[in-house]
Amino acid sequence: xxxxxxxxxxKAKSILEKYPLCDRCLGRMFAGLGYGWSNKExxxxxxxxxxxxLHRAVREGGEAEEEEFKKIAPNIGSQASGLxxxxxxxxxxxxxxxxxxxxxxxxxxxxAVKARGLLKAYDISRYVVGARVDPGVEEAERRxxxxxxxxxxxxxxxEIRREIxxxxxxxxxxxxxxxxxxxxxxxxxxxxIELQVNSLLLRARYWxxxxxxxxxxxxxxxxxxxxxxxxxxxGLLRVTGAERLVLHAAGREDVDARMLGSGRPAIIELKxxxxxxxxxxxxxxAANREGRGLVEFRIEGLASRREVRLYKQDYSKTRKVxxxxxxxxxxxxxxxxxxxxEFFRDRVVLxxxxxxxxxxxxxxxRRRRVYGVxxxxxxxxxxxxxxxxxxxxxxxxxxxxxxxxxxxxxxSVLGVNAECVELDVLLVEHGGF
Ligand SMILES: [Zn+2]
Numbered sequence: 001x002x003x004x005x006x007x008x009x010x011k012a013k014s015i016l017e018k019y020p021l022c023d024r025c026l027g028r029m030f031a032g033l034g035y036g037w038s039n040k041e042x043x044x045x046x047x048x049x050x051x052x053x054l055h056r057a058v059r060e061g062g063e064a065e066e067e068e069f070k071k072i073a074p075n076i077g078s079q080a081s082g083l084x085x086x087x088x089x090x091x092x093x094x095x096x097x098x099x100x101x102x103x104x105x106x107x108x109x110x111x112a113v114k115a116r117g118l119l120k121a122y123d124i125s126r127y128v129v130g131a132r133v134d135p136g137v138e139e140a141e142r143r144x145x146x147x148x149x150x151x152x153x154x155x156x157x158x159e160i161r162r163e164i165x166x167x168x169x170x171x172x173x174x175x176x177x178x179x180x181x182x183x184x185x186x187x188x189x190x191x192x193i194e195l196q197v198n199s200l201l202l203r204a205r206y207w208x209x210x211x212x213x214x215x216x217x218x219x220x221x222x223x224x225x226x227x228x229x230x231x232x233x234x235g236l237l238r239v240t241g242a243e244r245l246v247l248h249a250a251g252r253e254d255v256d257a258r259m260l261g262s263g264r265p266a267i268i269e270l271k272x273x274x275x276x277x278x279x280x281x282x283x284x285x286a287a288n289r290e291g292r293g294l295v296e297f298r299i300e301g302l303a304s305r306r307e308v309r310l311y312k313q314d315y316s317k318t319r320k321v322x323x324x325x326x327x328x329x330x331x332x333x334x335x336x337x338x339x340x341x342e343f344f345r346d347r348v349v350l351x352x353x354x355x356x357x358x359x360x361x362x363x364x365x366r367r368r369r370v371y372g373v374x375x376x377x378x379x380x381x382x383x384x385x386x387x388x389x390x391x392x393x394x395x396x397x398x399x400x401x402x403x404x405x406x407x408x409x410x411x412s413v414l415g416v417n418a419e420c421v422e423l424d425v426l427l428v429e430h431g432g433f
Contacts, residue, residue, distance in 0.1 A: 008033070009053060012046040013072070015148055020075035020095035023047065024104050028159055029145065032152035039159055040105065047079040055083055099140045099156065103189050108160065111193060112167035115184045118195040119173060123276045126176035127168060130185045131160040137188065160188055179304065181276065200240060200270040201303040202283060205263035206232075207296045208253070211422075215252045226255060233268055233297060235289035239282065241274030250311045250318070250430045251391055254423060261321070261426030263296075267303045267311055311430070319371070321427035322387045322395050326410065329417035331381035336414055343413050344373040344387075352405040354397045368393040382421075385410075391428075396420040 006014070008030060015021065015029065027042030034042060054072070057065040066087060073080035077094040084092040096102050119127060133156055145153050164186060165175050185194040206229050217230040224231070230247045237245050249266035253259050268287070278286075280299050287297040328334065351366045371388040378384055387395060394406065399420040401409030411418040 009046060009049050011148065011150075013050055013053075015144065016047075016050070016075045017072055018075075019098040019144060020077070021144075022077065022097035022100060022102050022104060024159065025097050025099040025141070025156075028141075028156065029148070029150045029153045031154040031159070038163070039154075044079065047076050051076065051080050051083060054080075058087070099137060099144070101189065104156070104160075107188060107191060108163045108167070111160075111186045111191060112164050114191075114193050115164060115186065115195075116168055118184065118193065119168060119182065122182060122195060122197050122272075122274055124182040124195075124197070125173045125277075126179065126181045127165075127173065128175060128177055128180045128183050129161045129165040129168070130183055131157045131164075132185060132187045133157050133160070134189060156188070160186060197272045198305075200242065200273045200276055201305065201308065202236075202268040202270070202287075203300045203303040203307070204266050204268050204287070205298045205300065206247075206249070206259065206266055207263045208257075208259040208294070209296065210294045211256045211258055213294060214255050215247065215249060227292070227294065229266075229295050232291040232295035233287050235286040236268065236270055236283065239275070239278065239286035240270050242270035242272055244271040245269065246271070248308050248311050250428060251320075253425045254396070257423040257425055259425045259428075260323075261424075262428055263298065264425070264428045265311065265430040267308050268297075268299075269308070318391045319427070319429040320389055320391050320393070320425060322389070323424040323426050324385045324387060324395055324399060324420045325378075325422040326383045326385050326399050327419050327421050328381045328383070328414070333414045333416045333418070334377045334380050334383060337375040337377065337383060340410060340413055341373050341375060343408070344370045346371055347408070349393065349398060349409075350407055351394050351397055352402075354394050354402050354405065356396075366392065366394075370398065386426075395423055 012026060015026065021043070023040045023043030025043070026046060027039030027044070030042055030046070031039055054065070054069045058069055069080075070084070070088065073084045073092055074095045081092040081094075084090070097104070115129070137156060141156055144150075164184070168184070169175070181198050183196040185196060187193070208229060212226055214226040214228045215230070217228045218224055218226075229249075230245060233245055233247065236242070246269040247266055248269060249264055251264070253264070280301065284297060284299040287299060291297070347370050349368055349370055351368065353361050353363045353366075369390045370393065371390075373388075374386045376384045387398070389395070394402075397406040397409065399410045399418050401407065401411040401418075409418070
């Protein structure tokens with residue numbers, strides 16, 4: 001082992017004696033030394049000092065020193081060409097960089113131009129840059145670093161990321177690692193660039209003012225069976241140029257239930273949008289353009305990916321208020337509504353999966369709490385009930401008992417048949433929203 005201290009220039013000389021390297025690839029071997037310079041500047045500086053050292057040796061020495069210079073000059077490249085021509089009278093033919101093949105410098109400039117065009121085309125102002133590097137290139141780099149014990153180097157991947165990231169910065173575009181709108185992925189040396197565009201996520205609420213509207217767009221060969229809340233928002237596709245719209249709602253009401261009152265919290269996801277810089281009022285106006293007066297949206301702000309998960313997970317734990325129109329088989333039940341209200345004060349109800357949804361959901365037992373029921377008779381045997389309960393309660397079955405699958409129920413408590421004729425959701429509380 002060579003224990004002797006080796007200066008940086010001596011180290012650079014040892015490397016270049018064996019491997020031709022471009023300025024960037026040489027400079028990168030010492031990336032951790034000096035501050036505020038590019039690796040290209042580092043490599044260039046090292047090569048110039050090295051040429052000066054070699055020149056001094058030639059002037060002070062003799063033929064052996066000149067031979068040494070002539071041997072290393074093609075591995076140094078342009079910095080050595082002046083002295084080489086002066087000494088030999090011939091043009092220097094530099095060798096190709098042993099790591100990048102001499103392509104890295106122009107690659108960075110060209111990829112940055114292409115990437116800037118893509119960011120503009122997709123209206124991106126916050127980005128991250130990722131790099132994929134051919135394994136052969138990374139292997140060559142690693143070998144040289146190990147062979148010469150270079151502790152201050154960085155990887156070609158890190159350099160590509162940083163240099164392109166820097167070139168993409170402008171007054172209205174900047175890198176953002178925590179919440180980027182897109183990832184620019186560049187491939188070296190092929191020059192291929194991918195733009196992975198993150199969705200535009202809007203925090204919203206919707207109101208469903210009519211019955212027989214589904215939440216999700218559900219196409220079939222004959223067309224969708226119902227108009228949907230998702231479809232109602234398609235004006236957003238047109239205004240943002242997005243490829244697809246997905247509604248992530250905090251729960252869902254039945255197709256024949258209206259969503260009134262507080263509206264239902266939801267996140268509208270616009271996939272691969274081409275326009276993002278729209279005001280909330282422009283977005284809301286677009287969201288309401290195709291609702292036919294049946295569905296309405298309020299756009300409350302931008303949302304994060306993390307919130308989408310919250311909307312999907314937690315809704316069942318929250319409080320809901322329903323308005324049910326209930327018909328009893330025996331009109332005299334109307335006289336005993338006090339019993340019903342009394343009984344369902346903070347009562348746990350056990351529900352097996354309702355028969356009407358058994359074809360698409362597994363048969364499970366669910367426990368849900370009813371916090372309270374308050375009834376207003378409209379005529380004999382017909383009652384409007386406000387039901388406050390935990391999310392996920394099957395309200396129609398709470399009324400009818402679903403042939404004993406839900407217990408207790410309005411029907412079992414009053415000992416009559418009961419049916420939920422119409423259902424509206426009035427309040428959907430959603431933790432923190
Ligand atoms: Zn190189």
